[in-house]
Amino acid sequence: MAHESGNQSRGHWDTSPNGAEAWVLIDALLENRLSDNDRKRLEQLVIEQPAIARMYVRVVHFWCSLPLHVGKVQHLEVMMDDAGADINSNSEIALADTMILPAIRNASGADLNLDAQEDQHRSIDPPLKFPSIEKATPTRVHRLLHSQALRRGGLAAAILITFGSLILALWPKATPAVLTATAAASFDGSATSPGAKLSNGQAFSLYEGAVELTFDSGAVVVVTAPSRFHIVDRNTLALDSGCVAAHVPPSAMGFKVLAPSLSVIDRGTNFGVRTINADIAAEVDVFDGKVDATALDSVGHATGNELRVIAHQAVCSSTSAGSTLVSTPYVPDAFPRDISAIQMSLDWHGTGAGVPPGSTDPQWTLASVPGDPDWTPRPATVVQALPSRYPGNLPNGQWISTSGTPAGASEGDYVYRTSVDLTGYNPATAEVVAQVAVDQGIADIYINGVHAWGKSMLMDDPNGPIVPVQVTLPGKLWHNGVNQVEVAVKNLPEQMPQGNYAGLQLIWKATASPIVHR
Amino acid sequence: MAHEGRLDEFVRLFTSHEVRLRAFAMSLIVNYADAEDVLQQANLTLWKKFDQFAPGSDFMAWAGRVVYLEVQRHRRTQAKTKLQFGDAFLDAVASAAASGELMSELADRERLLSDCIAKLQPEHRAMLRARYDEGISVERMADLFNRSGQAVHSVLSRIRRALFDCVSRSLQRRVHHGT
Numbered sequence: 001m002a003h004e005s006g007n008q009s010r011g012h013w014d015t016s017p018n019g020a021e022a023w024v025l026i027d028a029l030l031e032n033r034l035s036d037n038d039r040k041r042l043e044q045l046v047i048e049q050p051a052i053a054r055m056y057v058r059v060v061h062f063w064c065s066l067p068l069h070v071g072k073v074q075h076l077e078v079m080m081d082d083a084g085a086d087i088n089s090n091s092e093i094a095l096a097d098t099m100i101l102p103a104i105r106n107a108s109g110a111d112l113n114l115d116a117q118e119d120q121h122r123s124i125d126p127p128l129k130f131p132s133i134e135k136a137t138p139t140r141v142h143r144l145l146h147s148q149a150l151r152r153g154g155l156a157a158a159i160l161i162t163f164g165s166l167i168l169a170l171w172p173k174a175t176p177a178v179l180t181a182t183a184a185a186s187f188d189g190s191a192t193s194p195g196a197k198l199s200n201g202q203a204f205s206l207y208e209g210a211v212e213l214t215f216d217s218g219a220v221v222v223v224t225a226p227s228r229f230h231i232v233d234r235n236t237l238a239l240d241s242g243c244v245a246a247h248v249p250p251s252a253m254g255f256k257v258l259a260p261s262l263s264v265i266d267r268g269t270n271f272g273v274r275t276i277n278a279d280i281a282a283e284v285d286v287f288d289g290k291v292d293a294t295a296l297d298s299v300g301h302a303t304g305n306e307l308r309v310i311a312h313q314a315v316c317s318s319t320s321a322g323s324t325l326v327s328t329p330y331v332p333d334a335f336p337r338d339i340s341a342i343q344m345s346l347d348w349h350g351t352g353a354g355v356p357p358g359s360t361d362p363q364w365t366l367a368s369v370p371g372d373p374d375w376t377p378r379p380a381t382v383v384q385a386l387p388s389r390y391p392g393n394l395p396n397g398q399w400i401s402t403s404g405t406p407a408g409a410s411e412g413d414y415v416y417r418t419s420v421d422l423t424g425y426n427p428a429t430a431e432v433v434a435q436v437a438v439d440q441g442i443a444d445i446y447i448n449g450v451h452a453w454g455k456s457m458l459m460d461d462p463n464g465p466i467v468p469v470q471v472t473l474p475g476k477l478w479h480n481g482v483n484q485v486e487v488a489v490k491n492l493p494e495q496m497p498q499g500n501y502a503g504l505q506l507i508w509k510a511t512a513s514p515i516v517h518r
Numbered sequence: 519m520a521h522e523g524r525l526d527e528f529v530r531l532f533t534s535h536e537v538r539l540r541a542f543a544m545s546l547i548v549n550y551a552d553a554e555d556v557l558q559q560a561n562l563t564l565w566k567k568f569d570q571f572a573p574g575s576d577f578m579a580w581a582g583r584v585v586y587l588e589v590q591r592h593r594r595t596q597a598k599t600k601l602q603f604g605d606a607f608l609d610a611v612a613s614a615a616a617s618g619e620l621m622s623e624l625a626d627r628e629r630l631l632s633d634c635i636a637k638l639q640p641e642h643r644a645m646l647r648a649r650y651d652e653g654i655s656v657e658r659m660a661d662l663f664n665r666s667g668q669a670v671h672s673v674l675s676r677i678r679r680a681l682f683d684c685v686s687r688s689l690q691r692r693v694h695h696g697t
Binding site: 043059062064070 | 537538540541542544545548603604606607610611613614615617620623624627628631632635646647650651653671674675678679681682685
């Protein structure tokens with residue numbers, strides 16, 4: 001029988017053949033890579049050798065501890081990076097030097113030299129029913145529930161989470177949260193469709209749009225992009241970065257949001273949480289009711305008592321101040337709460353945006369010019385040399401005209417045309433303002449062929465500096481999908497020595513509410 | 519107030535022993551999801567029976583017995599559908615885990631693990647984080663780290679063993695230094 005020597009009585013690695021073999025077998029078991037024959041061999045070793053049984057307990061415990069501590073070190077690294085500390089110290093463990101495993105034999109006689117196995121799969125019997133880590137999701141559940149919830153939130157949080165666990169035990173098959181609505185959402189993660197059931201530990205990066213999550217507890221959370229978050233359990237969400245707004249009915253009182261250096265527990269309320277300071281701190285704004293907020297240190301320990309925050313108040317954590325809570329201005333508008341009312345910026349293409357001067361802009365067409373009924377619509381050109389009275393080009397809008405070096409434009413209306421896309425948005429909610437500069441006036445603006453502007457406009461001084469104007473375009477003319485916009489530029493007879501350009505510079509400021517899918 | 523104090527005490531004890539209780543359930547049932555179910559049920563039972571727990575006595579020993587009974591109950595419901603270790607195996611593991619010295623050692627190991635993780639080379643720490651913190655599959659890691667899936671398995675296995683060894687060595691040093 002194997003036994004532990006004095007040196008091994010506290011678990012020092014057993015270098016005996018059986019000990020090394022047992023390690024490989026246990027490790028394979030925990031990683032769901034153990035054959036049935038190997039399982040029997042491990043069973044035999046554990047039964048026959050108490051030292052191996054103790055080692056088995058140690059290794060399983062080690063494996064169960066990993067997710068919690070990997071998360072801990074990650075938090076520490078963030079703090080050390082911020083402080084400029086060198087995390088690549090000389091104390092690193094170098095696997096290449098220390099981890100040359102001996103070739104050993106398993107029960108079936110096959111070599112188990114791990115170094116030699118890197119690119120060849122072991123031929124094994126069907127494995128035990130043992131979930132891979134992503135299926136069992138121990139990492140998220142473990143790390144977030146215990147590292148962040150329990151350790152960060154302190155005793156009160158622990159009570160809540162523990163009772164959550166107790167309650168959850170009664171419904172072990174319950175889905176912790178459901179994706180109940182999406183709005184122009186683009187995110188990774190396995191669930192992207194409304195109705196998708198989310199799992200404990202499931203993580204998401206929301207790149208665009210917004211989503212609504214309904215937790216099993218009844219709490220409803222609207223998450224807006226860009227955000228990274230995890231489902232912890234039926235009444236807890238972890239926000240790594242971004243912005244969320246929570247509506248918590250009485251049934252879900254105790255709903256919790258875990259954010260960097262901040263824990264927020266609902267006490268019957270509606271509130272919002274967003275990360276700040278490059279996502280190392282967070283802020284909570286209470287819309288109604290009250291919450292209890294707790295500041296956390298870099299490894300998730302509460303750094304003080306819970307602070308009661310009531311309606312129309314806001315506090316934020318401050319890692320620079322040692323993770324204390326400080327008052328901050330209440331800004332409820334920073335937290336979109338109704339997914340159907342979220343106004344999202346539309347990235348519409350301004351004139352000549354991103355196009356080199358002298359090149360044509362395929363997204364802006366010169367549709368018609370005066371005095372040429374046979375004119376064929378063609379792409380407008382970004383002006384190369386601007387007259388001094390023109391405001392300068394901008395990254396999102398440059399001057400376009402008939403050519404790169406226009407001169408001698410005729411008197412009359414030059415019509416520039418573009419298309420803008422409202423696919424996926426509610427057109428009735430479109431709020432569109434065009435910042436327009438023209439040489440020398442706006443004759444009219446059309447949306448989908450319909451007159452959209454109530455007046456024509458000429459620059460006050462046709463020979464003076466051109467000043468951009470803000471033109472608000474009515475929402476009722478927009479429709480689903482692609483819309484056509486035409487700007488008729490009124491050009492006067494040539495009056496300036498540097499030529500007559502009939503140019504247009506237009507920059508969009510457009511928002512609309514995305515269509516909500518439920 | 520007495521009830522709240524009792525609850526506080528339960529939460530404190532349970533959370534401080536939870537990793538070891540989970541590991542104990544896991545070592546007996548060898549299926550993480552099943553072990554979580556068992557632990558949840560045991561959690562409920564422990565709270566219901568917490569009045570029977572003598573303050574100041576060995577919580578791990580008391581809670582471990584409850585977990586063991588829950589595992590046995592769980593095994594009966596799963597006996598026909600899942601391949602399991604035999605009763606002799608369970609007895610051997612339970613006997614090992616019943617050692618107060620071993621449980622104390624595991625608590626020490628928990629405290630030492632973070633330091634050892636911090637000593638890993640950055641790439642190895644990144645792999646560990648990807649697998650155990652982010653829950654990324656080995657197949658996806660193979661793409662991310664430009665290695666074969668088997669190579670990722672192998673490296674992760676060596677990282678785990680390096681960490682286990684590091685913890686063991688640290689533990690020994692503490693014993694020798696009497697800390």
